[in-house]
Amino acid sequence: MIEKINGRGAIIGSLFIALILAIIPLPLVADAFRPDWVLVCVFYWTIALPHRSNVGVAFVVGFILDILLGSTLGVRALAMSIVAYIVATNFTRLRNFSVWQQALVVGGMTGLAKIVVFWAEYLVQDIQLPAGYFYPVITTSVAWPWIFLLLRKLRRQWKIS
Template sequence: MIMPRGQQQLLMPASPLFIWGSLVLAMSLNMLINMGWVGRAVWVPDILALVLVFWVIHQPLRIGVGVAFVLGLAMDVHQSSLLGQHALAYTTLSFLAIGIHRRLLWFSVPSQAAQVLPFFFAAHVLSLVVRLMTGGDFPGWWMVLAPLLEALLWPVVSVLLLMPQRRAPNPDANRPL
């Protein structure tokens, strides 16, 4: 049976193991990107922030501000940046995402990307302000590309992370929903 237009597909509950596995994979990918592939380029999107915002929006009771703080501290330690710089950015990002998570899920995925774009900008600006207040150098205007790339990656991350939750649209005796 084809789903009627305007109705969303029913999703299975997200597995906690899958949620945590995707966060660990995103953090590992962030670390790999920062260590070897492009170095510490400021235009590179923050994959961990992207996956974290996704799970905060889709599973706010499981992933929240506390998880964002711990992951931010881990990224601070890895990048040997000011302790709390990423933690502050990630917790702010999570707080903003929790504030709109109910409303955001009513929109299409491209519209969601447009709505989380200002949050990514705010997180990068907050991180930049903390960096500049502690005597760091301005990294350059290329850093504007990072939130744009994160918003462009939002549909890809949404499709990939919602894949295991999709139910079959054809009900039968073995799948009644």
């Protein structure tokens, strides 16, 4: 039987894996559809354990993601902080949604994060909106049920609270 482990280690480990999945090279065709692994992971832990994963965790992870992707510092940190704040203030409602309803909310939050990132990048660098910029919103929504079930199973199996 697996003993109760430290929740902080599990959260950090899953966020580390999400960061790796965010930077792993993919073919150009597949890269346009890459789910936002880090945002989904932050979303799950904020719903499951809002006292451990909160806006501060989202900001730090977003800042690390900015460094790894070589983008303007603070852009993804801002987007993830906004999403984490919205999720943290509504976590009791979101817990009562079905997985499919949560997938729609995850899609909406991913879309919001993408808009914030584009807006901040546009203000700094004057970039144009790519054609497939919002494809990850769809793939993140589709991936949510499986990610949710995997992380919930790990949280229950390891008795993380």
